[in-house]
Amino acid sequence: ERIGVLGIPFSKGQSRVGTEYGPEVLRNGGIVRKLQNLGCHVQDHGDVEVIQVENDDPEENAKNPRTVGLTSKLIADKVERVLRSEDICLGLGGDHSMAIGTIAGNARVEPDLVVLWIDAHADINTPMTSDSGNIHGMPLAFLVRELESYVPKLPGFEWLSPCIHAKDIAYIGLRDVDAGERKIIEKFGITAFSMQEVDKYGINEVVERALRAVDPEGKRPIHLSFDVDAMDPTLTPSTGTPVIGGLSLRETYYIAEEVARTGRLSMVDVAEVNPLLGDEKDKKLTVDMTISVIQRFFGNRRGG
Numbered sequence: 001e002r003i004g005v006l007g008i009p010f011s012k013g014q015s016r017v018g019t020e021y022g023p024e025v026l027r028n029g030g031i032v033r034k035l036q037n038l039g040c041h042v043q044d045h046g047d048v049e050v051i052q053v054e055n056d057d058p059e060e061n062a063k064n065p066r067t068v069g070l071t072s073k074l075i076a077d078k079v080e081r082v083l084r085s086e087d088i089c090l091g092l093g094g095d096h097s098m099a100i101g102t103i104a105g106n107a108r109v110e111p112d113l114v115v116l117w118i119d120a121h122a123d124i125n126t127p128m129t130s131d132s133g134n135i136h137g138m139p140l141a142f143l144v145r146e147l148e149s150y151v152p153k154l155p156g157f158e159w160l161s162p163c164i165h166a167k168d169i170a171y172i173g174l175r176d177v178d179a180g181e182r183k184i185i186e187k188f189g190i191t192a193f194s195m196q197e198v199d200k201y202g203i204n205e206v207v208e209r210a211l212r213a214v215d216p217e218g219k220r221p222i223h224l225s226f227d228v229d230a231m232d233p234t235l236t237p238s239t240g241t242p243v244i245g246g247l248s249l250r251e252t253y254y255i256a257e258e259v260a261r262t263g264r265l266s267m268v269d270v271a272e273v274n275p276l277l278g279d280e281k282d283k284k285l286t287v288d289m290t291i292s293v294i295q296r297f298f299g300n301r302r303g304g
């Protein structure tokens, strides 16, 4: 497998400084070398250029819309280019608004992709249903065709057309879903396995059902968007919106190993690592746990 690593040093989808250092701490943690040691061909494509728009006033309750929108376009263009020359793109974030660009860019190369969203949160608020106005809580709303009439065209987003269907998404790890998101998930029948289902069925059954729900014939490319807050905060404390009762290390490994085993992985987003949150121990733990999970998306199997 040829892997293209792309840094996405972005933080304006939310309000806490620090996620812009995500790519740096993951690179310093040795992710490129560790993937090469797995026998992968790894090319580091550097960082996406981040745009900071002056006087970027909120629009329809969404904060930093122009900065997020225009940076998302650059992300999409770069992801498209990487996927034209590599088999898989590994996007190192950066807050989860990065997924607007990564999914848009991936869909240009793999229009038939499905999305597995591993997260404590649903990240599908519209600007109107959002309590925070932070766009990292909205990325899927900008991408889902069925929501197009519910989402205003914000300044900076003129370039973006929704590119996935609600039925192409499956969530694993939900445990902090807003009322408006719950309504959207129910209205459009989005496949969602919260931590309650993980406890009820076990992670193996959840992964099997999630994959079968979005891709019953087992032939579509997979965009895996991993928010490190899906894991329990005892494992990844350095993240902006931690929620207790998260995925264990072994459950997260299992998801990664099973997705790797499909052989249809197209892109992995790694979102919401914030090395400025917590103490040095928290930061090191978060980076080490995140890197150990990433390795399992790319062939490191516990059984050797």
Ligand SMILES: N[C@@]1(C(=O)O)CN(C[C@@H]2CCCCN2)C[C@@H]1CCC[B-](O)(O)O
Pocket (backbone or CB within 6 Å): 095, 096, 097, 119, 120, 121, 122, 123, 125, 130, 131, 132, 133, 134, 136, 137, 138, 176, 177, 178, 227, 229, 241, 272
């Ligand atoms: N839905 C949210 C939004 O701001 O839209 C609200 N939530 C925080 C809020 C705190 C109080 C209790 C209810 N939850 C964060 C989430 C976005 C997470 C983005 B991610 O990328 O980290 O997943």
Ligand SMILES: [Mn+2]
Pocket (backbone or CB within 6 Å): 083, 084, 086, 087, 109
């Ligand atoms: Mn390709």
Ligand SMILES: [Mn+2]
Pocket (backbone or CB within 6 Å): 119, 120, 121, 227, 229, 230, 241
């Ligand atoms: Mn989250």
Ligand SMILES: [Mn+2]
Pocket (backbone or CB within 6 Å): 096, 119, 121, 123, 136, 227, 271, 272
């Ligand atoms: Mn998220």
